[in-house]
Amino acid sequence: MQKTPKSLRLHIGLFGRRNVGKSSLLNALTRQNVSIVSEIAGTTTDPVEKPMELLPIGPVLFIDTAGIDDIGALGELRIQKTRKIFDRADIGVVVTEAGQWGEFEDAILTELQQRRTPVIVVFNKSDLARTDALFCDNLNQQKISMVETVALRGDGILDLREALIKATPDEYLNAPSIIGDLVRPGDLVVLVVPIDKEAPKGRLILPQVQTIRDLLDSDAYSLVVKERELRDALQRLKNPPAMVVTDSQAFLKVAADTPDDVLMTSFSILFARFKGELTTFVRGAMVIDELRPGDRVLIAEACSHHPIADDIGTVKIPRWLTQYVGGKLDIQHAQGHDFPDDLATYKLVIHCGSCMFNRKLVLSRIMQCQQAGVPITNYGMTIAYSLGIFERALSPFPEALEMYRESRKT
Numbered sequence: 001m002q003k004t005p006k007s008l009r010l011h012i013g014l015f016g017r018r019n020v021g022k023s024s025l026l027n028a029l030t031r032q033n034v035s036i037v038s039e040i041a042g043t044t045t046d047p048v049e050k051p052m053e054l055l056p057i058g059p060v061l062f063i064d065t066a067g068i069d070d071i072g073a074l075g076e077l078r079i080q081k082t083r084k085i086f087d088r089a090d091i092g093v094v095v096t097e098a099g100q101w102g103e104f105e106d107a108i109l110t111e112l113q114q115r116r117t118p119v120i121v122v123f124n125k126s127d128l129a130r131t132d133a134l135f136c137d138n139l140n141q142q143k144i145s146m147v148e149t150v151a152l153r154g155d156g157i158l159d160l161r162e163a164l165i166k167a168t169p170d171e172y173l174n175a176p177s178i179i180g181d182l183v184r185p186g187d188l189v190v191l192v193v194p195i196d197k198e199a200p201k202g203r204l205i206l207p208q209v210q211t212i213r214d215l216l217d218s219d220a221y222s223l224v225v226k227e228r229e230l231r232d233a234l235q236r237l238k239n240p241p242a243m244v245v246t247d248s249q250a251f252l253k254v255a256a257d258t259p260d261d262v263l264m265t266s267f268s269i270l271f272a273r274f275k276g277e278l279t280t281f282v283r284g285a286m287v288i289d290e291l292r293p294g295d296r297v298l299i300a301e302a303c304s305h306h307p308i309a310d311d312i313g314t315v316k317i318p319r320w321l322t323q324y325v326g327g328k329l330d331i332q333h334a335q336g337h338d339f340p341d342d343l344a345t346y347k348l349v350i351h352c353g354s355c356m357f358n359r360k361l362v363l364s365r366i367m368q369c370q371q372a373g374v375p376i377t378n379y380g381m382t383i384a385y386s387l388g389i390f391e392r393a394l395s396p397f398p399e400a401l402e403m404y405r406e407s408r409k410t
């Protein structure tokens with residue numbers, strides 16, 4: 001059975017000091033021994049992920065983190081694993097014990113609140129001591145939900161599930177669709193999928209699969225072709241398609257073979273909206289015009305695969321950008337969950353389509369870029385811009401196109 005991809009699950013992070021019972025809570029929530037529990041502080045050393053169904057929300061991913069105990073440790077861990085979990089948690093559960101709340105828990109709360117992440121405070125081990133009423137009032141005033149549990153016995157777990165359901169952010173529940181809102185029932189969309197040496201064996205990649213699924217959900221039709229067959233496929237259709245969506249790497253050929261009055265874009269541009277913010281990425285792409293030889297550019301890619309000869313992130317985008325800028329750029333690469341702290345030193349950040357990341361993580365990265373004052377865009381946007389077909393690639397998004405045209409005037 002194929003599972004819902006991790007990137008679409010509601011991410012719930014469990015944070016707190018060592019030994020407060022984070023792993024015990026995860027086990028109680030999932031009714032399984034997912035994470036090792038012991039009386040020895042520091043039992044969990046790496047984040048433990050557990051996917052499950054949490055109705056009525058649906059597929060979620062619990063992430064049990066390593067306990068960290070003091071501000072110094074949190075500071076250090078900021079640039080390590082736990083910070084990465086802060087970045088992708090849609091909901092943060094701060095686990096503590098009665099009478100233990102201190103600067104450390106405040107620091108976790110601040111990290112989560114800075115990312116506008118809903119927080120639930122869990123007072124575990126309530127069989128040993130109860131929380132003081134004054135403190136609860138204080139949390140109440142801050143509109144932070146609070147649950148008392150005894151993870152070992154399963155007490156309070158139903159309340160915690162309720163609190164999680166209530167805390168599920170609108171941003172998650174009403175996330176933008178990939179393509180569903182751009183088509184009407186009965187519309188036909190042609191999807192162009194090059195099958196070259198980069199294509200994985202025996203399957204389609206996630207953005208393609210998810211786009212097909214979204215079209216099915218919207219009662220629209222998809223016709224999937226390779227770029228070489230596009231022209232012929234279009235000629236065979238009785239009516240022009242509602243849209244053509246291509247892999248960005250075939251952009252130029254597809255732009256040439258698609259009639260001008262047919263909307264055209266790429267999977268990666270659809271994902272700019274689905275995973276991030278379309279207009280932010282449009283503004284980011286426009287900065288390509290301001291790049292000068294020697295400028296520092298970060299190319300961030302979610303998957304850490306082995307580089308192949310004509311790799312999009314390491315070869316093609318640098319090549320197209322260099323041609324556009326007319327000289328060599330200082331291009332740096334980040335892979336997987338690594339994302340540098342010295343963002344301010346970059347003139348532009350170019351991110352992959354992020355199909356493997358959840359939306360919250362991309363939004364966190366956008367926020368980090370904005371705080372550092374560095375523009376961010378994505379692969380599809382960069383490719384369309386540097387190949388001179390940006391307006392064409394924005395044709396399915398009239399508002400973004402309008403914004404682009406307006407800012408060109410000024």
Ligand SMILES: Nc1nc2c(ncn2[C@@H]2O[C@H](COP(=O)(O)OP(=O)(O)OP(=O)(O)O)[C@@H](O)[C@H]2O)c(=O)[nH]1
Binds near residue numbers: 023126
């Ligand atoms: N009395 C009592 N003990 C509990 C409760 N929940 C967990 N414990 C015990 O507390 C100890 C620590 O539990 P863990 O779940 O391993 O705690 P953790 O927060 O994951 O710890 P680290 O992984 O070391 O950060 C274990 O001995 C548990 O049996 C509870 O509700 N009441």
Ligand code: SF4
Binds near residue numbers: 301303354355356357
């Ligand atoms: S590199 Fe990015 S866009 Fe490509 S498959 Fe991985 S997550 Fe998706």
Ligand SMILES: [Mg+2]
Binds near residue numbers: 044065
């Ligand atoms: Mg643990």
